[in-house]
Amino acid sequence: MGNSTGVPDGDRLLTRTEIAAMAGVTRAAVTTWERRAADFPTPRRTANQDYFIESEILRWLDERRVPSHRRTRREGEHTTYGDRMRRHGPVTSVAQERAARQPAGSVPGPRESPDPRDAEIVRELMGPLAERVGGADRAVAYLSLLSALLFLKETRPGCWQKVQAYVMTGAEPRSSTALLKLVGAETDSVLLAMGSLPEMQDALARLEPRRFQDLAHVVRLVGALGPHAFQLFIEEYEERAQLRSREFFTPLPVARLMAALGRAARKSSPSSVYDPYFRGGELLGAAVDTARWGRDRPGAADAPLPRLLGQTPKRATLSLASMGLALRGVPFTLQLKTRGRPWEEKWPQEQVDLVLTNPPFNMKDTSQETTRTGHWPYGAPPVGNDNLAYPQYALSVLARGGRAAVVMPNKAGNSGNTAERAIRRALVEQGVVECVVALPDKLFSGTPVPVCIWLLRHPADADDHVLFLDARDLGVMRRGGRRVLAHDDVRAVLDSYLALSPKEGPVRPDGPPPASVPSARVDREALRRKDYSLNPIDHIGRPSAPDFGTAGMGEAEAWAEVSRLRERCAELDERTAVLRNELETDRVRQAPRHRATLVELCEIQAGPSHALLAPRDRTPHGVVPVVLPKHLRNGRVTDSADDRASLELAERLTRYRLAPDDIVCVRSGAMGPPAMVRGDQMGWLMSSNVIRLRCRQGAGVLPRYLLAALSRPDAVNWVKDRAAATAAPFITQDALGRQEVLLPPLDVQREIAELLTLLGERSDAHRDLAAAITRARGLLLDQLTSASPSSQDSEKEPRS
Template identity: 40%
Template sequence: MECFPLSQVIAFLDRRVIPPRFLAEREPRGTSYGDRARRRLDATGLRRHKDAAPAVHSRNAQESERLVAELMGPLAERVRGAGVKTDYVNLLASLAFLRACAPAAWAGLLRAAPPRRSPEEARRLLRRVGDAADEALRSLGILPGLGRSLDRLRPGSYADLQHVIRLSNDLGPEAFRLLLEQYEEHAGLTSSEFFTPRAVTRMMAELLVREEDERLTICDPYMRGGELLTSAVEAVRDAGCPAAPLTVCGTGSHEETLRLAGMHLMLHGVRARLHIGSGAPWNEPGRPSVTADRILLNPPFNARGSALHTKASGQWPYGPPPPGSDHFAWVQDVLGKLNPGGRAAVLMPNNALSSDSRQERGIRRNLVERGALECIITLPAKLFRDTAIPVSVWLLRHAPGRSRQILFVDARQMGVMESRTRRLLTEDDTSAVVRAVESWQLDRERSVAHAGTTGLSATAELDDVRDRDYSLNPADYVAQTVSAGRDADELQTELEDSADMLRSARQVMLVADRQMTKVQRELDFVHGLTGVRELTHWEERPLGALCEVQAGPSPSLIKRTRSTDGNVPVVQPTHLRDRRIVVPDQVMVRHEHAEGTLRKYRVTAGDILCVRTGTTGPSALVEAPQEGWILGSNLLRIRPLDDPAREVLPDYLLAFLSLPAIEEWIRTRSTATTAIGSISVASLRQLPVPLPTWDEQRRIGDQFRSYDQQIVAHRDFAQAVERSRTALAECVMRQAASVVRPKTTRKGQGS
C-alpha cells in the first residue's frame, strides 16, 4: 500500500470543493474536503503533526483564474514569439504535469541557472522541458509529442521563461481545466472536437455516480478533452468514496487533446488507459472490446464519413441505424459496452427525440420496450461553443428486465446568458436536475409513486409513451402552464406592479411631451444648421484635436477577465439604443479586474461610445449611472478633452455624430479585411467637426436631448403597456393553462 504525508493529502483535498448537495449541516458553500478533514483532525486530536498544517499551494477557483489570466496575458506573447497560442498552452500543461508527476525533473527546472541567460539558453530550457515531459508521458503509457510543440516557441528572454516556470508551480487541476479552455479557444477545433461545457459534464457525472459505488470502471468511447472522465473522477470522490478503486479508460481521435486529457487525469491522481481510435468504433472489428460500469459520452453528431454502419444487421440489437445518422449507432455501441448493472449518460441532438425516420422510431420503440432507457433530460440551446444546437442527456442502463416507467426532465428554460451566443447552466440549475432524477430513483427503489417536480420533471408509463408514438421529447410529458407555476397571489402582485409602472411611464412621457412642445416653439436654430457652411463663426476642427479616442480591449482580454460573479458590466454594441446605454446584463467582470487590467477601458459620464465594427449606428452618451463600466471590444470611446481650453460639449458632439451624413462618413472610411468593416482610431480622429459658439452648442445639445428623452419615454411607455397587458392576460386566463399541458393525465405529472 502506498502512503503519503498528511500535508499532501490535505493539499489534495483542499482542491476539492464539496458540492452543495453533499454539504453537512453548518458547512457554508465553498467548503473544501480539506476544510472538513482539518475539523475532524482537530476533533480527534490528531492534528498535532506538522504534516497536518494547511497546504500553502492549494488554489481555489478564483485564485486559479487569476493565475491563468496572468500566464495568458502579455507574458504569453513574449514567450511564444512566433509560436501559436496552443504551443504556449502545451508549455503550461507540461509544467503543471511535471510538477505533479515528475518531481525530480521539476526540481531541476526550478534550479536551472545557466551562466548566460540569453534567448538561446531559453530555447535550450524549453527543449529540456519538452524532453522531460515526453519521458514522463512514456513512463505512464501516454502518447508523447510535447517536445515538437515546444520547439516552435521563440521566447524573447530567458527571464520571461523562468518567470513562467515559477508561476506554474501553483498550477493544479482547476487551473489545468482553465488551460484546456484556452486550448479549445485557440486550436481551431471542429464541431466534432469541441469540449463539453463544465456544467454539463459535472451534471452527467453526478447523475451516474452513487455514494455506494465501488470498484468502478469508467469509460468515454469518444474523448474530446477528457472533460467527462475528469468530472466522473471528481464525482466519485465528491460522493464520499475518495479511496474507491477506479479504472478509467477512453478513446480519442485527436492525438494532442488525448495527451492533454491523460495529463489532466494524472493531476487528479488517475492513470487512465487511453487509445487513439476513429469516430466510428462499430467500423473497427479488430479493436478489443472494452466493457465498463459507467460510460459518459458526447459523440460527434453526424461526423462526415463515420456513418458507414458496417456491422451486420444482427449486431444492431435495437435495430439498424439509418444511413447518414450515427446517433443511434452510438447509443447501441454504448449499451453493448455496459457491464451488468451498468449505466451510461449520452449527449444526443434533440432531433433524435422524435424524428420521423422509420428506422429511428423503431430503435426508440425497442429501447423503451426493452427497458434500456431510464431518463431523458432536454437542455437549453447555446450551451456549446460556436453552435446553438440544443441537446439532451439520455440515461441508459444495462437492462436486466423490462422497466415500466421513464423519467422526463425539461430543463430547456434553465441557465443564464454568459454572452450574446453562450448560455451557462448555474450550479443551482444542475443541482435541481440531479435532485429530480435522484428523487425519482429513490421512489422507484422503494416502489413508491413518484409525483415529479412541477414544471421540471414527470414520469411516463410505457402506455403513455406508446400513445405518443414513442416520442421521447419531455415537452410531451412535462406539464408547463402559461403562468410558469405562479400562484394567484404572485399574478395579482405582478398585475399591480405593472399598473404602477404604467402610471409612472405615462407621467414621464407627459413631461417629455410638454418639453418637446416648448422646444418646437424655439426652432429658429434650425436655420443655423441648414446654413452651416455660410456661418463663418463656426470653426472646423478634427475630432482628434477635440477628444481622446480609445478603442475597446481585445476580445481575448474580455474573455479572460469576465466572470459569472462579476459586478462591473461590459458595454456591448447591442446596448447602444436611442443614443443612450441600456443596462447590460450579459457580460460582467470583477471589480479588481475593472480597477486593474481593464482600467484604461473604463467609461465616465460625458463619454460618447460608437460602434467600431459591423453596422455603424447612432452613437450613445455615457451618463452618471454608467460611470465605471467597461468599454466593449467592438466599441470606440470618444472623450472630450477636459482642460481649460475645452472646445466641445458632449451633448452637441452626440447630436453631430448621430447625423446620417456622419454615419456614412464613418462607413466609407471603414477598412474591410473581411465582410465586416472596421473604422480605425486614426481615421476617426480625422473627422472634421464644425464648432459653433459655446452657447450655441449648449442650446443645440439641450434641444436634441429633449428629442431623445421623448423617444425613450415613448418606448418605455410602450413596454409598460405590453407588460401590463401580459399580466392582465395571465390573471384573466389562468384557468386556460390546461391547454398547454400534455394530454397525459396518469400519475407522475407533478403536483
Template identity: 30%
Template sequence: MTGSVRLVTAAEIARLAEVKPAAVSNWRRRHPDFPAAERRMGREVYPAPEVAAWLDHRIVAEKDRQPTEDAGITYGIRFRRNLGSPERVAPPPDTGRRLWRAFAAYRNFGGINGTEASMLAFGLLYLRFHDASRWSELRELRYAPDRDLPRRADDLVNSALLAGGHEPLPRHAWTTGGPSADHADLATAIQILDRLDPSSGPDGIRDAPIAGWLADDLLSRFAAADGRRGHLTPDSVVRLAVRLTNPIGGERIHDPFCHLGEFLVGAVDHVRTRCGAPAKLKVSGGTVGHLGWLAGMNLTLHDIATREVRVEPPLYRWDTQRRFDLVLTNPPFNMSDWTDGYHVGDLRWRYGIPPRHNANFAWLQHALALLTEGGRAAVLMPHGAGSSENSRERAIRAAMVEDGVVDAVIALPPQLFHSTAIAVTLWLLRGRGSDGDDDVFFVDAHAAGTMDGRNHRVLREEDLERITAAYRDRSTFTSGDVLSRAVARDRLRDDGYVLNPGRYLIAASAPVDLDRNRADADDLRHSLRNLLQRSIDSHERAERQIDTAADLLYGTPAGWSRCQLGEVCDVLAGPSGAVSSGGGNSSDVPVIKPRNISENRIVRDHLDFVDPSVAETLDRYLLAPGDVVCTRTGEIGRCGLVTEEHDGWLLGTSCLRLRPDASLDPSYLVFYLGHPRVQRWLVGNAGGSTVRSLTAATMRALPLLLPDTDRQRRIGAAMGALDEQLAIHDRIRRTTSALRESLVPLYLQDTLLDEAPEEI
C-alpha cells in the same frame, strides 16, 4: 479575506458536516445568515471558520446522530473534527488568469494553435508537480537567452514524461514559432508556476490538487478562446451527468469518445468527494489524434493512476469481452460517413443498423453494447435525435424503448458549449437485464441556467440539484425552470416513439393562479398606459431639443478644437482585484459592471453590491454625477452617463471611469463615444489576443473633436433625449410582453387544460 483562511466548497461542507449536499443547499436557500460564497478561481467557496461558527448553532437531530455521538452535538463540532488537517498556503486568487494570459500571449506570438498551446501548458504542469529536479533546472533556464528557452523547456518536459512512463509531447511547434523576444511570455508562465506550493489546493480548498485545478482552469479558458474549434464538454454538464449516474468506488467507467477526459475526471472527483479515495476505481477511454495525449495527461494531473486512454477511430469496436459498469460520453453529433460498410454482422446494432449519413444512433447502441448487465450510461445527443423522422432512426428508437433500455431523456438549454450554441439532450440508458420502470422519464430543463457572458450559459448548482431531485424522485415535478414527468410506453407508442421532453411536459407545468394573473394584467395595463404617455412626452422633448440644435445640422463647424481625451478628462480603470459581493441590502453599495450599461444609460438589472466597509477602502472608485462609465473588455466602448441616481456607486473591474473637466460636457462625450468612427478607433486600438481590452492609457489617447461648450450642451441634450426615448420604448416592449404572458392563461383558461393534458 487573506489567502491563509481555508475555503471549502458546498460539496465539502456536506462531507465535513456528514450531511447530504441537498442539506447544504437548503441551509443556503432558507437562512439569510448562512456565510456568503465567494467566487475564487472559478469555484464558489466559503470561509471554513465562518461555516463552522454558523454550524455551531445547529444541533444534530437524534435520528441523524452516530452511535458514538452524544446528545447536543452540533454540526459545527462534526465539521471541525473532520476538517482535521492544518491550514495550507494558498496560491494567489488570480493565478489561473495570469497563467492563461502568459500562455495565450505566447500562443499568439508563437503562431501555435490551441491544441499545441494546451499540450505545452500540460507538459509544464507535469514538470512542475511531478519532477522537482528537472523543474529546478528549468527555473534557472528562464534567465538564459530567450531563443534557447522553448527548446530547452521542451527537452526537460519530454525527459520528465519519459521518466514517468508517459508519452512525450507529440508536437514541437512552440520551439520554433515566433520571434525569440516573445519567449518572455514563456518565462512568465514558468515564473508563475514556480511560485505555487505543489502541496496546496486552490485558495486552500481541501482535496483539490492544484495541478488538477489549474488543468481544468486552463482547458476552460482555451475552450472559450477557441470557440467552435474547442473540444471541451462544459463542467456543469459533466457534473450533471455524473450526479445522475452516481459512480461508486470499485466500478469500471469508460468514455468511448473522451475528448480531454472531462467525464472521467468528473466521475473520479464525484467518488472522491463522497467516499474519499476511489478504491479500485478504473477509468478508460478512446479519443482521436493529439487529444489522446491531452486526455491521458489531464488524468495524470488529477492524480488518477488507474486509467487507460487509447487513440482510435470513432466507434472503434472495443474488445467484446470487456464490459463497463458506467459509460459516459459526449460523441461527435450527426457524424456522417462513419463507416465504410454497414457491418451487418456487428452485434452492436441490436436495435437496427444506423444510417450511414448520421452516427447518432450508432453511438447510443455502441454505449449500450459496452455495458454490463445492470450497467448504466449517459450519452449527450443533439435535440433532434429524439424526434428524427428518418425511418432507420425511428425504428431504432422504437426498438430501444420497447426493450426498456431508455431510462430518461433530459432536455438541456442552448449555449452551454463554447463550440456550438445548439440545445442538447442527455440520454440515460440502462443495460439489458436492468431493473427499471415500464416508462421513460422526461425532464425539461431547456430554460434553466444563467448567462456567463454574452454567448455562454452555465447550469447553476441549484439547477443541477433540481434536475437530480426530479430524476431521483421520478414523479411529476415542477421547480423553477425544471419540469419532469414519467411517460408510459403505451403513450410513447401512440406518439411514434418521439423522445423529446417538451412533447409530454405540458401537464407538468405549475398550476396557474388565475386571480393573480388578473391582478397582474391590470397592473401591467396601468403601467403600459403610463409608459405610453411618457413616450409621447419624451418624443415632444426630443423634438424640442433637436429643434434647438437645428442650426448645427447645416454649415461647416467653425471654432472646433482637437485634442486627446486625457487632456480634458480624468480616466480611471476599475479596481484590479475581485470585489466581494454583499447581499444587496439597503446599505450595500451598487457596483456598475458592463451588463449594467445599455443604450447610453446605467440600468439596475442584475446589479452586484458590496458592503459599505469595502466601498470605503475603494473610495477613489466611487462615482459622481457627470461621470461617464465605459466598458473596457468584451463589447468595447459601450458607455453610460452617471446621474444623481447613481451618486456614490462603485466602478466595476471591467469598466473605465471618465470624469470630464469643465470644458467637456458629459452628454456630448457619451454621444461622441458612440460615433461609428470612434467605435472603430477603440476596437482597433484595444489590446489582447483573445479577449480585447482597453487600457486607461489608450483611452486617454483617443482623438477628441471639441466644439464650444454651448454646442456640446445642445448636441448632448438632443442625443440624450433620443436615448431616453429608446429606453422608454424598451420598457414598453417588455411590459407589453409581460401583459401578453399574463393574458394567455386567462384567455385559454389553463385550469381546463390541466384537467385533460393527454388530449393536447
C-alpha cells in the same frame, strides 16, 4: 496505447530495439517479422519514432514458437517468443518509474471556489500572454504547455527543477526553442513511463513565442500555482477558444451532472468507467471526482476509486487527458484510435459499470434510409450519421447493472428518419432508456446547439417508463455569450431525478426534495402515441411566453400624419368594440375542437435549393421579389427591394412562387412567427430559407385562422426547439408537417380570424400613431433646442 498508472501489469510502449532485446532476437529479425507478417501489430508513430503496444506484441509472439536451433537449454519445444519475452521482463528504458508521486489530491468540491490567487494567475496566463507565446491559432498547443509545466511541477520535482534552472540561469544564450524542447522531453519521458504516447515535444514545437522573456514568465507564473489549477486551464480555455464542434471539451458542470446521474442510477459507485471519445478527459475526471466526493460524505463507504478507460482519435488532447488523470492518482488506460469507429473493434475486452461520453454529432438530416451493415441489436443507423450508433455501442459494453450517460443532439430524439425512428422504437420497447435531460443552449464553446443527456440502463434493468427532465431554463450567461450551469442547477436536476425515480429499499430520512425542474414520467404506451419521441419538449412542453412582436415605423410626416393616424385609430377602436360585443365568447370557447397536423391541412413546399436560386441571382435590378426570413414581419410579408430575381428565372421556378393566403414560415435562420401573402404579392418567389404552407381545399381550415394558431408563442417555440437541434437553426419539411393545431368548426374559425385580423389592424394603427408622434416630437425638439443664427455668431466672437 495504454496508460496504466499504478497497475503493475499494464501495457507499455516498446520500440523495435526493445522488442528484439526482450524476445532474444536481433533488431533485423523484428523488421523481417513486420515486413513479412500481415498481422504484425501496427506501430504508433510520434516524434519520428515508432512505438508498439506490449500486449499486442505479446499476443502475436504467443503464436510463434522458438525454433529448435534458437532455444536455450531451459526452453522446451512448446516455448514461444511470447514466453521468452515475459521471462525477460522489461528493458531498462521501458522500466522507468511508473508512479509519479502521491497525487496532489482531489479537485475542489462542487461548492468550493478555486483559490483566488490561482484564478488570477490563470487569467493572466490565458490573456495576451497566450498570444505572445502561442502564436496565431495555437490554442491547443499553448494549453498543452501550461498543462505540461503544472504536471511536471506536481509529479516530477526533479524535472521541474531542470526547467526552472534553465529559466533562471544567467548563462547566455537561452532560446525559446531549447526551453520548449526541454519541457517536451521531460514530459514525454514521464508519459512514456506511464505507457502513454510521447506527444508533447511535437505539440510544443508548434508554439511561436515572440520573446524568451514571455516564455520564462509563463514558467514563473505556473510555478506559483497550487496543485488544483489544472481544471482552471481547461475552463479558461473554454471561455476564450472558439472550437469546431468535434473539438470542444465538455463543460465541467455538465460532466459532473453526467457522472452524478450515472452513479445515482447505479445506486453505488462504479468500479470501471469508460469514455469511447474522451476529448480532454473531462468526463473520466468527473467520474473520479464524483466518487471521491461521495466517499467524503459522513457515513459513506470507503469504496475504491474507479478504473478509467477511454479512446480518442485526437492526438492533440491525448496527453492532456493523460496528465489530468495522472494528477488524480487513479489507474487509467487510454487508447489512441485513429481509424474506424469504436464499435468496429472489441475494446475494452471486459464489460464496464459506467459509460460517460460526449461523442461527435452528425447533423445530417436526410430522407435516405439506406442502413449500414454490422451487429445493431436496436437497428442499423443510417449511413453517414452516427448519432444513434453511440448509444447502442454504449449499451453493448455495459456490465449487468451498468448505466451509460451520453450527450445527444436534440434532433436525435425526434428525427423523422425511418431508421432512427425504428431505433428509438426498439430502445423504448426494450426499456433501456431511463432518463432524458434537456439542457440549455449555448453551453458549449463554438456552437449554440442545445443538447440532451440520455441515461441508458442495462437490458437486465429494463423498465416501461422514461423520465424526462427539462433543464433548458437553468444556467446563467457569461462573457462571450456562453451559458454556465451553477452547482445549484446541477443539484436541482439530480434531486429531480432522485425524487421521480422508482424507490428501492427503505425511504431515506434525508431523501431528495421534490422535483424542482419541469418533468414527466412517461409510460411506454404514451411514448408510442408520441411516435417514440425521446425529446423532452414533446412530453413536457414549455410555458408560453408573451410575444410582443417588433415595433414597426410608419411613414409619418410630422403632425399631419399624426392627425390622420389618430382618426384611423378611432375608427378601428369603434369597429373592434362592436365586433367584440357581438362575439359570444362562451360559445366560441366551448366549441368542439380536433387535432390535425400541418401535413394533413396543407401542401408544404420548401424553397428552391441554392443550385436553382443562388444568392448571386438576387439583385436590386430584378423584377420578381424574393422572400427571405427577414421579410416575415408581424404576420405580413414585406419587400426590401434589394432581393429580386429576373422574370425569366421566376418563370422557370413556377412551383416556388407564392399565391394570396399562402403562409410563409422560416426554414433556416432565426425562427419567428409565420407571415401571410397578400393579394398584391402574387407571384413573388420563395428563397431557399423559407417554407410555404398552402391550405388544401376541403381540409376544414381557414388560412387566417391557421396563421393565428401558428403565431402563438407555444407554436413558435415548438418550431424553435426542433430547429435548434442543428448547428444552424433549421426546420425540415417533414418536421414542420408533424406540427399539430387545434381546429374548431369553420364558422368559429371565421369569427376568431375576423376579430384577430381587426385587432391586428388596430394594433398596427396605434403603433404607427405612436411612431408618428415620436417622430414629430423629435422634429419639434430639434426646432426648439437648436442654436439660433445670432447665438452662433456670438459664439464666434472672442471672449473679453
